[in-house]
Amino acid sequence: MPPEPLLLSSLAQYAYCPRRCALVHVEQEWADNIWTVRGEQLHARAHGGGEEARGDVRILRALPLVSRQHRLSGVADVVELRPGDVPYPVEYKSSRYPKTHRLGHFVEALQLCAQALCLEEMFSQPVLQGALYHIASRKRREVTFTPALRQAVLEARDGVWALLESGVLPPPAADDRCQWCSLQEECEPFAPRDFPRGYDPFSTALEEP
Amino acid sequence: MRQLLNTLYVQTQGTYLHLDTDNIRVEVEREKKAMLPLHHVNGVVVFGNVLLSPFLIHRLAREHKPVTWLSEHGRFLARTETPVRGSVLLRMAQHDCAGDRERTLAVARYIAAGKLQNQKTALLRAAREAAEADAAPLRQAARDINDQIACLPLGQTVDEVRGIEGTAARSYWQVFPLMLRQHREFFWLSERTRRPARDPINALLNFVYTVLANECASACQTVGLDPQIGFLHALRPGRASLALDLMEELRPIAADRAILTLINRGQITPRDFEQHEGGVVTLREEGRKTVLAHLNERRKEEVTHPLTARKTPLGLVPHVQARLLAQHLRGDRPHYPPYLHR
Numbered sequence: 245m246p247p248e249p250l251l252l253s254s255l256a257q258y259a260y261c262p263r264r265c266a267l268v269h270v271e272q273e274w275a276d277n278i279w280t281v282r283g284e285q286l287h288a289r290a291h292g293g294g295e296e297a298r299g300d301v302r303i304l305r306a307l308p309l310v311s312r313q314h315r316l317s318g319v320a321d322v323v324e325l326r327p328g329d330v331p332y333p334v335e336y337k338s339s340r341y342p343k344t345h346r347l348g349h350f351v352e353a354l355q356l357c358a359q360a361l362c363l364e365e366m367f368s369q370p371v372l373q374g375a376l377y378h379i380a381s382r383k384r385r386e387v388t389f390t391p392a393l394r395q396a397v398l399e400a401r402d403g404v405w406a407l408l409e410s411g412v413l414p415p416p417a418a419d420d421r422c423q424w425c426s427l428q429e430e431c432e433p434f435a436p437r438d439f440p441r442g443y444d445p446f447s448t449a450l451e452e453p
Numbered sequence: 454m455r456q457l458l459n460t461l462y463v464q465t466q467g468t469y470l471h472l473d474t475d476n477i478r479v480e481v482e483r484e485k486k487a488m489l490p491l492h493h494v495n496g497v498v499v500f501g502n503v504l505l506s507p508f509l510i511h512r513l514a515r516e517h518k519p520v521t522w523l524s525e526h527g528r529f530l531a532r533t534e535t536p537v538r539g540s541v542l543l544r545m546a547q548h549d550c551a552g553d554r555e556r557t558l559a560v561a562r563y564i565a566a567g568k569l570q571n572q573k574t575a576l577l578r579a580a581r582e583a584a585e586a587d588a589a590p591l592r593q594a595a596r597d598i599n600d601q602i603a604c605l606p607l608g609q610t611v612d613e614v615r616g617i618e619g620t621a622a623r624s625y626w627q628v629f630p631l632m633l634r635q636h637r638e639f640f641w642l643s644e645r646t647r648r649p650a651r652d653p654i655n656a657l658l659n660f661v662y663t664v665l666a667n668e669c670a671s672a673c674q675t676v677g678l679d680p681q682i683g684f685l686h687a688l689r690p691g692r693a694s695l696a697l698d699l700m701e702e703l704r705p706i707a708a709d710r711a712i713l714t715l716i717n718r719g720q721i722t723p724r725d726f727e728q729h730e731g732g733v734v735t736l737r738e739e740g741r742k743t744v745l746a747h748l749n750e751r752r753k754e755e756v757t758h759p760l761t762a763r764k765t766p767l768g769l770v771p772h773v774q775a776r777l778l779a780q781h782l783r784g785d786r787p788h789y790p791p792y793l794h795r
Contacts, residue, residue: 271783272540272677411542413785430776435761437786443759445566445791446606448599451577 252309252318252362255400256355258407260347260421262414266407267427277426282338286379287321300327309362314401320359322377331363333374334384347421352376354400357393459493460668462745464500464738466525471506494518496671498664500741501525519671526735527663528648532670539677539779546782547695551682560781560789561611561685565618566602567702567791572625573598574794575705579632579713587631597624611685618685618701629709630654634717649733653726654712656734660741661708662700664748669703670696672771676779699774706794707751707767715747760790 257265267273276284295304302325310317322334335356339348353376360371376385387393407414416422416433425431439445461477463470469480477494479487497513498521499505505520513520514533522530550556573595580591601621608614622645630642642654650656670693673680683694685701715721725740736744752768765773774792781789 270540270542413783429773432761432776432780438788439790440760440762443790443793445563445570445793446602447570448603450573450595450599 249310249315249317250401250404252316252355252358254404255316255358255397256351258400258404259351259354259396261417261425262403262407263416263431263433264425264427265404266413267430269404270407270411271413271430273427273430275426275430279338279424280426286336286338301325309359309366311362311365313365314361314398316358316362316401318359318362320363323363328369329367330369331360331367331371333359333363333371335359335374335376337376337378339378339380348424350396353387353393354396356387357389358397358400360389361394361397459749460496460498461489461494462498462500462749463503464525464741464745466502468499469504469506470497470499470509472509472512477509491516491518496521498523498667500527517675519674521667521671523663523667527660527741529663529667532667534674543677543779543783544679546784547679547682550782551684551688557684558608558611558614560778561614561698562605562608563789563791564685564698564701565614566605567793568618568704569598569602569605569621570791571702571705571794572621573602575632575710576625576628583631590628591631594624594628597621614685625705632713635719636716636723639723640716649735651732651734653723653734653736656726656736657712657715657721657744658708660736660744661711661748662704664745665700665703665708666693666696668768669693669699669771669775672696672699672775675772676775678775678779678782699771699778702774702792703770707770711744711747711751715744720747756794759793759795 251269254265254269257268294306295302297303304323304325305321307320307323308317309320320333321336324332324334326332333356335352337352356374356376360374363369363371371389373386373388376387377383378385415437416431418433422428422431422433463479465481467481468486471478471480473488475491477489477491477497478485479489491512496519497505500523502525510520510533520533522532524530550560576591576595576598580588580595583591598621601617601624604617605614608617626642626645630637630640633640640652640654642652645658646652646655647659650659670680673693673695678695680693680696682688683696683698686692686694686697688694712721720743721740725737725743727735727737729735752766754767755764756767756770757763758765758770758773760777761773770792777786778789780786
């Protein structure tokens, strides 16, 4: 078991694409695209910190999260403390309410559920629900933390551990996911791993093919 | 998503660069000469007596934009090193590979193959456009280089690979002047002389190679490779061997081609050179300006990378190659694929 807790964000990256997770956390690569920049700008605002009360709900912003049991840490955008100090995590997303992007849909829920696991430990309270707030469409999507979702979080955690331990880059996904990924150039998902046909550094052809 | 941005070259002596909100303010004798938005610049290269304000240096460092200091005549002096990029595992893999005879040989062979292929392509292309009398020796030189390419897979040591590369280089430089169409007698090249240059072509080559080597070193650092640990070039203190390795494939197309174009278009003429006592030749400031402007234009030209099959600006090819090398070193691809120009 690695000595340092895993970043919550790495779980979502792993669930999206293990290679992307390894590129960021093993190879220390990073690149931005329009989505990551938007997300960053948004979180810079959301992470202003502080707390406020609205009725009987206390709103905590940029709350540091930690789970000793699962060895996770990170920061929650917003945690609403509902009556009885029941935490209710809300993660901000710059995107629209998802209609078609099924995997992204699931990954966001997984990230939220990982936050819930931390909150349960920190507040000694069961956390059964949370929400994703989609800024572009100003819609909240409520997520229920089912046993299956919790299991997926723990599997992602084990997956990230295994990646960090082995230090080996998994093969590229080379599918629809890649079009949204900011690390395309670092990953080269569609380039052949070995020399493609017609590419021969030792070729002795005298004219261009 | 790495974007090709401009490198800011400053060679007017006594220039002062400083940060003005999000711009680089360029002043000469306290007079504003230019304002450049920082987000259009990916690095600053200064020649000789040019001042940079500490705040500008800090800001560039924070954004991982290197500052390179060259002497007034373009000799490399120093480069800022921003907080270490890339994975420590990559650097370990690079060290391991450099310590492994077989793997070093394999990488060295591919680097040399890339260079020789690109030299061959350059000669054949020139032969098609050359006058009848010049075409034959150009083709012959391409055939000679081809023979050396055939020898490469047989080379058993890196020294042998260097020997093969040297033999090919002699064939190449012998016919290089045949690709010139202007001022042939002035630009005649007898042999490659490094520092100092003994003739105008060598002065040009040395200057362009310095600029290119810097770009390759930056590419290594951006990807997280150690620019000093090379495979084809011998390790020597103070020498950026890996940057020189990466440069090999690019010399014929990015550097030599640029020089030929500038001379053939009449943009560089004998007036751009200064002949010193004792047979040393240097490039005048105006000439350097012309060369840098041309290199900046060339950098934007898009080529289709033979491996990734993507349109890539020529200026980003060093980055792509550094990344492909990193992938090979980390076991993500079985071979290092050199850049083969088409």
